[in-house]
Amino acid sequence: MNRGIVIGEVFATKKNQKIKGYKLLLVCLLDEMKKPTQRVVVAVDTVDAGVSDEVVVAFGSGARNAVKPLSRDVLVDCAIVQVIEGVESFT
Amino acid sequence: MILARVVGQVWATKKNPWLQGQKLLVLRPLTWYNPEHHCDHIIAVDPVGAEVGQDVVCCLGLPTRWELGDERYPVEASVAAIVDLVEVYKSACEKPKFTFMKGHKPTKIVERD
DSSP states (O other): OEEEEEEEEEEEEEEEEGTTTTTTEEEEETTEEEEEEEEEEOOOOOOOOOOTTTEEEEEEEHHHHHHTTOOOOOOOOOEEEEEEOOOOOOO | EEEEEEEEEOOSSSSSSTTTTOOEEEEESSOOOOOOGGOEEEEOOOSOOOOOEEEEEEEEHEEEEEHHOOOOOOOOOEEEEEOOOEEEEEEHTTTTTTOOOOOOOOSSSSEOO
């Protein structure tokens, strides 16, 4: 899982049947110092995140589980699974 | 998933029997999330029906095979959606600062405050 910030939204009317009804958000991933990287993903929103929210993005089968548990045929490889409210770090 | 632009189509007569009847597109990624896998084009199957010049959302990995119905498909990239519009919020991009790279911007993009 990775930390990221929601920077926008992707609108699509013609899309795969299995991801109909889900919001697609554009998430810019952050590094450990909270600096932006040039890594941007299109993630399926499962928690109703908003723009400029800091979120946790899950990849791979974890993302599929967030959309539909124990499924293999959902065409998803990134999903927003959490909206971050605060981060505590002990360094 | 990544944003990508369709830049071409691949035609082949001699191919793996599992790929028979599949439309293959050449995509140029506009965003990327894994720097180690970075490349300037990918070839993806297209069950949605995208055309050259359109922006699409491309899914990578295992679900692309299950989406076609079987794990044995020799496929690892698939078009998931055709993009109508990308909305980017300037306020969200400011802190931390983020911009699309030159030449890697989606065609239909709206920038909002």
